[in-house]
Amino acid sequence: MRAVASTPTMYANSPTASRVWCTALWRVLITFTCVATAQPQEYAPLTRTIEFDGAERTYYVALPRDFDPETIYWPLVVVHGGGGNARENPKAVAMRRLADDVGLAAILILPEFITDDKQVSRFPALGEDAFLKAVLADIRTAYKLHEKILLNGYSMGGQFTHRFALANPDMVLACAPFAAGTWTTPDGRLLIEQYGEVRDPKAFLSNPANAAKIPERLRDLFDVRTANVAGLPAADGAKAVPYLVMCGTLDTRFSIAQAFATSLQESGFAVETAWPDTPHGLNSEEYQAEFEKYPTYAVQFFLKLTVRN
Numbered sequence: 041m042r043a044v045a046s047t048p049t050m051y052a053n054s055p056t057a058s059r060v061w062c063t064a065l066w067r068v069l070i071t072f073t074c075v076a077t078a079q080p081q082e083y084a085p086l087t088r089t090i091e092f093d094g095a096e097r098t099y100y101v102a103l104p105r106d107f108d109p110e111t112i113y114w115p116l117v118v119v120h121g122g123g124g125n126a127r128e129n130p131k132a133v134a135m136r137r138l139a140d141d142v143g144l145a146a147i148l149i150l151p152e153f154i155t156d157d158k159q160v161s162r163f164p165a166l167g168e169d170a171f172l173k174a175v176l177a178d179i180r181t182a183y184k185l186h187e188k189i190l191l192n193g194y195s196m197g198g199q200f201t202h203r204f205a206l207a208n209p210d211m212v213l214a215c216a217p218f219a220a221g222t223w224t225t226p227d228g229r230l231l232i233e234q235y236g237e238v239r240d241p242k243a244f245l246s247n248p249a250n251a252a253k254i255p256e257r258l259r260d261l262f263d264v265r266t267a268n269v270a271g272l273p274a275a276d277g278a279k280a281v282p283y284l285v286m287c288g289t290l291d292t293r294f295s296i297a298q299a300f301a302t303s304l305q306e307s308g309f310a311v312e313t314a315w316p317d318t319p320h321g322l323n324s325e326e327y328q329a330e331f332e333k334y335p336t337y338a339v340q341f342f343l344k345l346t347v348r349n
Contacts, residue, residue, distance in 0.1 A: 102148035119193030134335035225303035241271035288318030
């Protein structure tokens with residue numbers, strides 16, 4: 041039997057008042073989503089560049105509708121998927137609109153990650169963690185921001201974000217990784233789409249014969265770099281970061297997303313889950329309403345936590 045949640049479900053203990061508050065907020069979000077759909081606002085992120093590792097790299101900034109340079113904003117990092125691009129990420133577009141509508145005081149930060157080398161984008165420890173840290177240092181010279189970040193990503197972006205949060209809990213207020221093709225659990229197991237759990241990632245990925253066991257498009261996992269970082273356990277203090285894990289019930293990544301959420305729960309993390317009825321990509325209007333739950337639930341999740349902080 042598949043588990044389907046129409047609204048995010050909290051695994052960890054949560055007071056009744058909090059659940060009532062979340063229900064009320066969800067109704068507000070639905071209302072604003074309908075209004076925003078009828079009257080779309082212009083989306084025009086700003087382009088910024090930095091020198092990183094001997095090259096010029098790009099990231100984008102989407103400011104609030106009523107931006108005030110004297111306000112301290114939450115840095116909301118939205119990571120694009122494989123083959124996508126940061127500037128036109130549709131989930132970032134929706135999150136900018138929803139954040140403005142419900143009063144989430146956030147500046148969206150959209151780093152352009154390397155996608156031709158998928159391992160670098162999947163595993164922050166291979167170098168893109170340093171790029172994101174450089175981006176955050178740069179944007180703090182231009183805007184007033186809270187110390188900790190909000191972190192969201194879909195697909196390959198979900199792979200990057202959950203691993204970054206597990207490794208850098210002192211930098212992250214909350215993490216919402218969605219529909220990842222691989223996950224690393226807090227205790228260092230690797231979860232692979234359409235395969236399942238790997239208890240010793242270094243040994244598994246160091247043996248090319250195992251490549252035939254996983255989907256062909258994931259076989260580039262089998263290299264020395266990946267083998268050395270795929271099973272890195274969570275850093276001390278990682279349990280302080282709450283998670284929202286989402287994946288479509290029609291997505292081939294669904295079962296490992298559930299397994300990752302369970303691994304967080306068993307390790308003592310606060311974790312919410314939601315399972316929209318979607319495949320991995322939006323290729324039909326049939327799933328439009330379900331896909332809208334990803335940015336909507338993410339904004340709901342982040343707003344709740346920023347209000348507490």
